[in-house]
Amino acid sequence: MSKRSMKEILREIPSLKGPLPDEDLTALPENPHEAFELWLVDALEAGVREPHAMTLSTVDENGGPDARVLILKNVDSRGWHFAIKASSPKGEQIRTNSQVALTFYWSDLGRQIRLRGPALALSPEECASDFLNRPIGSRTAAMASLQSDVLTDNEELNRRMSKAQAFLENNPDHVETGWRVYAVAPLVVEFWQGATDRNHKRLRYSLAEDGKSWLIDRLWP
Numbered sequence: 001m002s003k004r005s006m007k008e009i010l011r012e013i014p015s016l017k018g019p020l021p022d023e024d025l026t027a028l029p030e031n032p033h034e035a036f037e038l039w040l041v042d043a044l045e046a047g048v049r050e051p052h053a054m055t056l057s058t059v060d061e062n063g064g065p066d067a068r069v070l071i072l073k074n075v076d077s078r079g080w081h082f083a084i085k086a087s088s089p090k091g092e093q094i095r096t097n098s099q100v101a102l103t104f105y106w107s108d109l110g111r112q113i114r115l116r117g118p119a120l121a122l123s124p125e126e127c128a129s130d131f132l133n134r135p136i137g138s139r140t141a142a143m144a145s146l147q148s149d150v151l152t153d154n155e156e157l158n159r160r161m162s163k164a165q166a167f168l169e170n171n172p173d174h175v176e177t178g179w180r181v182y183a184v185a186p187l188v189v190e191f192w193q194g195a196t197d198r199n200h201k202r203l204r205y206s207l208a209e210d211g212k213s214w215l216i217d218r219l220w221p
Helices: 006-011 032-045 089-096 124-132 136-144 154-170
Strands: 053-059 065-071 074-076 079-085 099-106 111-121 179-184 188-193 201-207 214-219
Touching: 032 074, 032 111, 032 188, 053 079, 053 089, 065 079, 065 089, 079 089, 079 111, 079 124, 124 136, 124 179, 136 154
Parallel strands: none
Antiparallel strands: 053 065, 053 099, 074 079, 079 179, 099 111, 111 179, 111 188, 188 201, 201 214
8 A cells, every 4th residue: 555645644634524603703792802701611611622722923033933832821901811931932032022923723613713912011919929829830840941941861850840849849939030921912803713615704803093992894714
């Protein structure tokens, strides 16, 4: 039997097979924050795994794009929240250029949400609260990891993890220096409902000049 090409393998993977919701996007609320909450509840009720997982896209100092998956921490009037180490590559990229994008994709519902805007650093008190509310394993990893540096010695990693865990057990109120929480204040948010016939539905929220209200447009598929 001849070996299948990558193109053949990819073409055989089903996509948007459904059944998918026949959503009337024009019935969504007048602001994207409430619309997101409605869709998140739908995703939870549909049993979507980790619907709070999102792709954070940034650009580096040379204008090159970068992306990785993070966990959404909160949504409020300030925007969509996430937490990172300031010394990480994404932290350095945000420091250089605060314009970012977030993407959610829930394949079980054929839904995608995209938003773009500046990532605004929250107060030191909120950053500290976020760090202290993380499980001790997450705090240990945040302290021990030299994130994205080259790892050449597993024993060094184990030593740093053990040292960080022991330190936190003795200092449970410690907040790691450089822990940051950001809120992405969106300028544009798009809700996308996929369809099996590819007649997808798209609705775009654009922040108006007053910085408070939203302009809503239906887009071509």
